[in-house]
Amino acid sequence: MKLTVTLTVNGRPVEATCEPRRTLADFLRHDLGLTGVNVGCEHGACGSCTVLLDGATARSCCLLAAQVDGASVTTVEGMADNGALSPLQEAFRRHHALQCGFCTPGVLATATELLRDHPHPTEAEIRAALAGNLCRCTGYQHIVDAVRAVAESSD
Numbered sequence: 001m002k003l004t005v006t007l008t009v010n011g012r013p014v015e016a017t018c019e020p021r022r023t024l025a026d027f028l029r030h031d032l033g034l035t036g037v038n039v040g041c042e043h044g045a046c047g048s049c050t051v052l053l054d055g056a057t058a059r060s061c062c063l064l065a066a067q068v069d070g071a072s073v074t075t076v077e078g079m080a081d082n083g084a085l086s087p088l089q090e091a092f093r094r095h096h097a098l099q100c101g102f103c104t105p106g107v108l109a110t111a112t113e114l115l116r117d118h119p120h121p122t123e124a125e126i127r128a129a130l131a132g133n134l135c136r137c138t139g140y141q142h143i144v145d146a147v148r149a150v151a152e153s154s155d
Contacts, residue, residue, distance in 0.1 A: 010078025
């Protein structure tokens with residue numbers, strides 16, 4: 001049995017069929033080709049699958065595609081503006097806030113929500129917001145520096 005899921009993904013309407021048990025992460029990756037959504041732990045603990053769902057962060061490995069029918073999803077691919085990196089993506093590049101890049105899409109989604117809701121976070125607030133995203137490469141300092149740079153540039 002297949003069902004039809006209708007979403008807005010990265011600003012574009014999408015309609016596709018999938019198995020009822022298909023996770024949102026697998027739907028985005030395999031059915032829509034949005035491979036910026038990474039799957040690490042497959043139970044929501046690592047944060048690598050984090051996307052923006054109707055503007056709020058969500059773990060796409062813990063949701064079924066059918067559960068989000070009618071919603072708006074933003075992945076890392078949708079954060080760029082006409083092919084140009086967003087200010088946050090550019091800050092990650094400039095501050096060396098990524099190494100292997102596996103965690104980066106989820107961290108960017110989390111930082112996007114943080115900066116939208118709290119434009120001038122302290123370092124402690126940035127670290128608290130990112131606590132649910134595991135990174136094994138950077139030690140987080142460069143990530144924190146990038147988020148702080150964007151916050152400071154919005155003054």
